[in-house]
Amino acid sequence: MLLKTKNLMKAFGGLKAINKVDFELPAGEIRGIIGPNGSGKSTFFNLVSGVYDPDPGSYIEFDGHDITNEPPHKIGALGLSRTFQLLRLYQDMSVINNVMSGYHTRVKYKFFDAVIGRKKIWDQEKEIKDEMMELLSFVGLADYAELNASELSGGQRRLLVLARAIAMKPKLLMLDEPAAGLSPVNVDNLMKIIMQLKDKYGLTLIIIEHILKVVMDTCNTVTVLDHGQKIAEGTPSQVKDDNAVIEAYLGKKMNDEEMRKALAV
């Protein structure tokens, strides 16, 4: 198992945002997480990536390491990369610097080499830049490399956060609504790029997405959260016909007797 959570819990005051979620993800899989707004999907990401500390009794394991209470940068260094729902781009940095800062954990030279400015620094910096330019041209942003990230369009920003998350060559990539606010054509384009990147780097993916078409078409298995609890898990077609899922998304299914009662009141 690449990622495993046991009895994962997080409460904000009285609200149990995540309530006893057991989650297992084998390497190489594409997992979708769906659920209504406020069901705890993003909280789940924040717990796994260390932005929030889980409540006592929880257990998270990534790639054989216990990461339950590790700070986010250590989890990142283990090879867990994520994107954010609100993007969190480095607005005031150039596009290439955005991607190159994602490379941080893979930089080989030591601190004092950088202070003294040895030749190998500049050689390596050039290598990093070339590699990142290649990544940028793969996602189609190479022409904008020197512009500020704030000057990009919405769709380009989505591609840039994706490239920044990939730059660290993660084992697991967690995408928080990668296609939010994109037009159908752009969604298809983005998903194509994500799939190409997955093959290229051998990634394992977790995708939170509200566009069900994306989830149903690309994911191997789907986990459904509601009110912080896991209510269903299985292949997309299994999940689609699950009563609990339909109830969470659309409302309760009623038979004639119940319907009459409900209407009479």
Add this chain to the structure above:
Amino acid sequence: MEKFKKIISQYPFLGFIIAYLILLTVPSIFFTDLYQSHLSSLIFINIIVAAGLNIVKGYCGQVTVGHVGLYAVGSYTAGCMFMYLGSDLWMTLPAAIIVTGLFGIAFGIPSFRLEGPYLALATLGGGEAIRLFIENGEFFNSTYGISSISQPVIFGVPFDTPDKYYYISLPVMIIAVYFSYSILKSSIGRAFMSVREDPISAAASGIDIKKYKILAFILSAMFAGAAGAVYAHLPPGYIHPNNYTVIEMVTFLAMVVFGGLGHIWGGIIGAIIITIVYDLTRPLYEYQLFIFGLTIVLTILFMPKGIGGFIDKIFIDKRFKKKKVEEGK
């Protein structure tokens, strides 16, 4: 020209050596009196401080208003070492750098929990506390200041006049700027910038935020310490607590803001311009602070990235347009 550019990009220190050699010849060609040498040394000292301030404020985004306190620590470390131990610049400079670096840790720790204006208040308090401590300390000669601090002697030649001291402050400045250049151009500089832009996102990319915040404070403190020591030994070698007030802090801030926050040459451009303007407007003493305050406000409003960012923008837009035109064909 292309070949030259390539060599410089592989060995940036060659560029700094060329700059050093050019600046070495400047006094003999352009300078007509001692005062110009004195002013140049002041510019170099301000460049060191501004380059350091640019690391913590411009790159790492931590608003510190107590930097002048660190500058004072550097100066008084040098001054006290001279007064009590009779040390010269070669001893006091490294000592001042180390001591001020330690003070930098103390200034950096509040940044773990405080942000923006709150951090500014905390560091402002820290800087003022240092100045008041010196002003009221018998050990530091309180308000008398420390006078006639010695100038360095190399091979029996004393560098005790402004025109000679130029050759002491110049290499220190070049080395300091070189360090700031290589730090900021490497992955450390990028980590600083991402901490400034978005700490949560930076942490997710594997950047240790606390480590880089404290590192920025220590590095910039070391720059301030070096500048302080060079300033203490500047002929006639006199330091007084009044040289380290909030007014000086505003001047340093004006340098970094005007030159370009977060621009690699920002602090340097700003230090040169502001020091010269400050000197030229000395007859208008009463209006100076007003002018600097206004400069900061206007720069932030109309040129948020300062002169450095403004020039960069022109070049980047030009290249971008050129690329688009080429593609159009």
